[in-house]
Amino acid sequence: MAITDKIYLKNHRQLCSQLETTVPKGAFKGATLDLLFQGEGLEKLDDATRERVLDFASDFLDCDCGDNPYCGCPERKFVRYLLELRAQGLGPDAIVDVMSDEYLVYAYSGDVLSFLDDAVRTLEAAEGLARVDGADETGAEIRRAKRDLAK
DSSP: OOGGGGOEETTHHHHHHHHTSOOOSBTTSHHHHHHHHHOTTGGGSOHHHHHHHHHHHHHHSOOOOTTTTSSSHHHHHHHHHHHHHHHTTOOHHHHHHHHHHHHSEEOOHHHHHHHHHHHHHHHHHHHHHHHHHTOHHHHHHHHHHHHHHHO
């Protein structure tokens, strides 16, 4: 299961109440993406919530794909965001705090830790393949990325 399947809307009940509709709790579920992408009803949200919801939409849903928001770009952008937070030295708890503050979404720290561990293991496998292939430059780049994640 992808990490984006484990990202949830913070204050879900309050959000549904303000929007006067129900949306899935998962931030990357189809109906949630539709609501964010189309922007219908967002004027019903209080100012602080609307600002964070719009930040989420502009940072992760903005792409030129014809299938947007179902093209996979939002999920890839969010994964990149998580990896960048880790590269800045943040641990799973801090990553959850930052995503909650910035976008009103959350995950369980254990899920973030598992995601980061899987990312390191994937990079280790890629590094091994680069070594076998004789791609020294690529191997060094992968090693740096792995070191940033494993801090």
